[in-house]
Amino acid sequence: MVKIRLSRFGRKKLPFYRIVVCDSRSPRDGKFIDKIGFYDPINNNVKIDILKVNKWIKNGAKMSNIVLNIYKKYIINSSK
Template structure:
């Protein structure tokens, strides 16, 4: 099973809110996931991610998507 760290979209029209989750790469975007890692709210530009969970999943072989990778870089998630 290939695991991806990716975003799940929540919220209503024009008011998105995202969860950062670890999920099977074959699962649908808003479908089944393995663990919630954090949240991202682009409207107020706020990120809340548990760095310990991220490092655990990266050590186990999970691959972050390009968008999640840019969020990690922008908010220095792995440097804490």
């Protein structure tokens, strides 16, 4: 099963996340198929490639709950 989820980067107590498409069996920071964005919780920066997200969802990928919340928040903020 293919999932869209976060992969953690950054140093201790300063997280930075990539939003990646990967196999559900791979580890959190392991091998991924495609990088579709990033999330910086410290500075509240989010960048998501919506076209890639839609392509992967059409192909059967499932979003994790956290990525889904970030995606909804990003869509709502960008439409204003």
